[in-house]
Amino acid sequence: MAGRPRGFDADAALDRAVEVFWRQGYEGASLTDLTEAMGINRPSLYAAYGNKDELFRRAVARYAEFDMAYARAALTQPSAYAVIEHFLRANADALTRPDRPPGCLSIQGGLAGGSDSGQAAQFLAASRRTGEQALAARLARAVDEGDLPPGTDAVALARYVMVVSEGNAVHAAAGADRPSLHATVDLALRAVPHP
Incomplete structure (x- = not known):
């Protein structure tokens, strides 16, 4: 049985997380800052990206790629x-x-x-x-x-x-x-x- 489809563009949300980490640094970026910028709630963040550290690593990888x-x-x-x-x-x-x-x-x-x-x-x-x-x-x-x-x-x-x-x-x-x-x-x- 397939899970419910994601209701947001994961790459676009990740791009917005890149901007938050870039402007505020890892330490300065709160989960609230991240979820607001990404347009998602915390459960969606955790489901799509894991914890803040994993999101940061994925954001850095996306930054490096583009x-x-x-x-x-x-x-x-x-x-x-x-x-x-x-x-x-x-x-x-x-x-x-x-x-x-x-x-x-x-x-x-x-x-x-x-x-x-x-x-x-x-x-x-x-x-x-x-x-x-x-x-x-x-x-x-x-x-x-x-x-x-x-x-x-x-x-x-x-x-x-x-x-x-x-x-x-x-x-x-x-x-x-x-x-x-x-x-x-x-x-x-x-x-x-x-x-």
Whole structure:
């Protein structure tokens, strides 16, 4: 016997949860905030997404899939310089989209610790490390192919790129505009080694 069909669009509701977590962080987002934004009641939230932690993890996965698609696209660029430039420029644009909260869910979502013993912050840090490792692997390939000078520390270069993008995220959340972020990218790109 089949259960009663869901009376709401689960993806649209999840998109609204992304916005709540992005604006308020994991700790600041109450179940009331989430259910009101999602247009559902608590039993529906629990039935569709599990608890708040599971909803947060699904929201971050959705954010990574759609809002951070540019990071995957950057890895396909033909040169290390193009990879880094594509990533940082697309990141600056994403951080300042007029239709989204300023900054980055991955940074804002876990800044405050509290009742979850830092679990949300640790989850987001691990997620960012995964992206950094993918970038480091792509840059290591560039070293092997002669696209970056021999001896270039791909791990350190990937970390540098992530520090720039994360710093821009903090500044965007504080009100920095797109041209300001791109000016930072211009300076950061000067540090990318050439073969």
